Amino acid sequence: MLETLRSKLSLKNPLGRALLGEFVGTAVLLVIICCCVAQALLSNGKMNEMININVGVGLAVAFGIAITAKLSGGHINPAVSIMFFSFRQMSFVKFVLYCVAQTLGAFVGAALTYIVYYDAINKYDGGIRAVTGDKATIGVFASVPGEHLGPINGLTDHIIGTAIFCIFICHITDKRNSYPAWTQPLIIGLNFVMIGTAFGYNAGYPYNPARDLGPRIFAILVGYGGEVFSFRNYSWFWVPLVGPMIGGVLGGWIYQLAVGFHVPDDREHKYELVATKNGKDIEDP
Numbered sequence: 001m002l003e004t005l006r007s008k009l010s011l012k013n014p015l016g017r018a019l020l021g022e023f024v025g026t027a028v029l030l031v032i033i034c035c036c037v038a039q040a041l042l043s044n045g046k047m048n049e050m051i052n053i054n055v056g057v058g059l060a061v062a063f064g065i066a067i068t069a070k071l072s073g074g075h076i077n078p079a080v081s082i083m084f085f086s087f088r089q090m091s092f093v094k095f096v097l098y099c100v101a102q103t104l105g106a107f108v109g110a111a112l113t114y115i116v117y118y119d120a121i122n123k124y125d126g127g128i129r130a131v132t133g134d135k136a137t138i139g140v141f142a143s144v145p146g147e148h149l150g151p152i153n154g155l156t157d158h159i160i161g162t163a164i165f166c167i168f169i170c171h172i173t174d175k176r177n178s179y180p181a182w183t184q185p186l187i188i189g190l191n192f193v194m195i196g197t198a199f200g201y202n203a204g205y206p207y208n209p210a211r212d213l214g215p216r217i218f219a220i221l222v223g224y225g226g227e228v229f230s231f232r233n234y235s236w237f238w239v240p241l242v243g244p245m246i247g248g249v250l251g252g253w254i255y256q257l258a259v260g261f262h263v264p265d266d267r268e269h270k271y272e273l274v275a276t277k278n279g280k281d282i283e284d285p
Contacts, residue, residue: 015094021071022101023108025064026210029076030109031116032060034215037204038113038140042120054196062189069185077208078102079162079248080169086249087256099210106214110141114222129223131231138224141215143206143240144231151235154203158243159250161199162207165191166251174255176263203240207247212240 011017036056040048048056065074075081078099085095114121117140125135131144138144145154168191171177172184179187199205206212216237219228229237 015097018072018094019097019101021068022075022098023105025068025072025074025076026102026105026214027109027112028067029060029064029208030106030211030215031112032064032109033057033211034110034113034140035116036060038117038120041137041140042117042124050200051197054193054200057196058189058191058193060189061192062185065188066185069181072098074185076102076105076210077244077248078210079208079244080166081248082245083166083169083248083252086252102210103214103217106208106210106212107218108214110215110218113140114218129219129225131224131227138219138228139204141219142228143203143212145203145236145239146201149202151232151239154236154239155243157199157202158207158239159247161195161205162244162247163251163254165195165207166248167255170252170255170260174260174263176260176265206240207244209241209244 011020033056036048036053040050040053061076064076068074068076073084075084075098081090081095081098081102084090085092090098121137121140125137128135129138130136131138136144149157169188172179172187172191195207196205199207216228220226231237
C-alpha cells in the first residue's frame, strides 16, 4: 500500500522536493526550539536549564537536517543557503525559494508550539500577549536581546556566532574530510550545542533568519502586535535577519581560504596528531 501511494504522491520535480524538504525540516527545527524555550519560560525555569535548551536545539538541528538531507541538502537556515549560494552551488532563484520555504516552515513550527502550549501561555500571561514586561512571552517564539545588549554588539554577536557555526558546517560537509554522510547531521547538531553554550547569553543565539522572522510574523497574528518589530524603536528585529546572513558568507569563505583549499585531495589521507614519514616523526628544520 505504501509503495502504491508513494508512486502516486511522490513529487517528481527535484526543486519541488527540495522546497518541501526545507519547509518540513525547518518546521521540525522550530517546533522543538520553541517548545524547549517555552518549557523554560512558562515553568519559571523549573523545567529547562540553559544546557537543556542547548541540547534540545542541537538535537533539533541534527534531526531537522537528517530528515531532509536527501531532499534538499538539509539547509533549514537562510544563512547556510546564502553560504552555498556564495559558493555558486545553487542559483539565486533557488536560494530565494529556499529562504521562503524555510520561513514558512518556521512559521508553522511556531504555530504548532502555540497550539501545544496555549493553555500554559494563558496561565503565565493571563491572556495578554506581551513583548516586554515581567509576563512577556514573545521569547518563546522570537529572539529578545538582553537588557545589556545594543544593536551594534548584537550584530557583531550574530555575525561571529554564525560564522563559527558555518565554518564547522563547511568542515563537516567537505568531502575531503571523509565524514560518513550518516554522521554529518548529528555532528552539525553537536556543533550548534557548542555554539549555544558559548553564545547564548546575549540574545539566545538565533543564528537563523527564518527561525526568527517566521515566528515573529506568527506572533503578530496571535495578539503580540506590531511591537514584535517596533521593539526598541525598530533597532533589534533586523539584527537576527542581517547578522546571520553576513556571518554565513564570512564563515564559509574563512573556511575555504584558510583550510578548505589546502586540505589534501587524497581521501585516504589519515589524520595524525604528529606528522610522520616512514613511521618516524618529521622534525622541523
